Amino acid sequence: MKVILVDDEPAARGLLRDQLEAFEDIEIVAEAKNGVEAIVQINDHAPDLVFLDIQMPVLDGFDILPYLKERPMIVFCTAFDQYALKAFEEQALDYLLKPVEDDRLDKCLKRVRREWAKIENLGKVVANERGLEKIVCQQNQVHLVVWLKDVALFRKEGRYTLAMGLNGSEYLTDLTIAHLAEEIKDPNFFQINRSVIIRKQIVRSFRVLGSGAGExxxxxxxxxxxxRSRVVDFRAWLQEK
Known part of the structure; x- marks a missing residue:
C-alpha cells in the first residue's frame, strides 16, 4: 500500500514514519511539509493512503482536498480534536490524535485495509465533491497559491492550463479545463468552450454569429x-445576479 505523510512538523512525520515501518504492507513513497507540497506529491504519486495533518501554513489539510486529481484514502492526523466532525464529513477513514499510540495506529490500519479491499473491488476512489477556492499554480518554476476570486479566466495552454489574474498576472496549473469546470462551484465562472472558463465580471459584450455560435x-x-451548444446557457448565466 503506497502511503504519503503530510505534516509541517518534521518530528511528527519522523515519529509516524518510524511507527509505519513496522508494517510490511506499508510503503512510504513521499512526504510533504505543507499543503502545496502535498498536492504535488499526491497528484504525482497517486498513493493509496495519506496521513494528513490539518493545521498547516497557507493551505490546511481540508484546503488541499479539491486539488487532488484522485482522492486517496485519508486519515487525518492532528494534535487537535475539534476538527473530527468536519474530517468525517470529508469522508476521512479515521482521525488520529498526535502523538499516535501504537495500538491506535494498528486499529486504524486494520480499518484502512478493509476499505482498501473494497476500493480495489470497485476499481475507483470516492470522487471529490468540494469546490475550489484556491488554485495551486506555477510561475517561473515556483509553486504558488492563487485565490479563485483573483482569477479572470482559465485557458488551455498546451498540456497545461493558464490562469490569468484580474491584474494581468499569468500562472500555469496542471489541472485541466474539464477538471476545473467540474470542481469550480463559484457561479461567477462559466465554461464558454472546450478551452476557456471565464469570469462574468470581465465580459463586456457578446453576439450570436450566423453559424449559431457566439463571440x-x-x-x-x-x-x-x-x-453554439453553450449560447442559451451563457445568455441565462449573464442575466443571473
Whole structure:
C-alpha cells in the first residue's frame, strides 16, 4: 500500500514514519511539509493512503482536498480534536490524535485495509465533491497559491492550463479545463468552450454569429468564441445576479 505523510512538523512525520515501518504492507513513497507540497506529491504519486495533518501554513489539510486529481484514502492526523466532525464529513477513514499510540495506529490500519479491499473491488476512489477556492499554480518554476476570486479566466495552454489574474498576472496549473469546470462551484465562472472558463465580471459584450455560435469581448483580455451548444446557457448565466 503506497502511503504519503503530510505534516509541517518534521518530528511528527519522523515519529509516524518510524511507527509505519513496522508494517510490511506499508510503503512510504513521499512526504510533504505543507499543503502545496502535498498536492504535488499526491497528484504525482497517486498513493493509496495519506496521513494528513490539518493545521498547516497557507493551505490546511481540508484546503488541499479539491486539488487532488484522485482522492486517496485519508486519515487525518492532528494534535487537535475539534476538527473530527468536519474530517468525517470529508469522508476521512479515521482521525488520529498526535502523538499516535501504537495500538491506535494498528486499529486504524486494520480499518484502512478493509476499505482498501473494497476500493480495489470497485476499481475507483470516492470522487471529490468540494469546490475550489484556491488554485495551486506555477510561475517561473515556483509553486504558488492563487485565490479563485483573483482569477479572470482559465485557458488551455498546451498540456497545461493558464490562469490569468484580474491584474494581468499569468500562472500555469496542471489541472485541466474539464477538471476545473467540474470542481469550480463559484457561479461567477462559466465554461464558454472546450478551452476557456471565464469570469462574468470581465465580459463586456457578446453576439450570436450566423453559424449559431457566439463571440464575446472582454475589457482587457481580448475576444473569445462561444460554443453554439453553450449560447442559451451563457445568455441565462449573464442575466443571473
Amino acid at each position: 464575446l469581448t472582454t475589457a482587457d483580455f481580448g475576444s473569445f468564441s462561444l460554443s
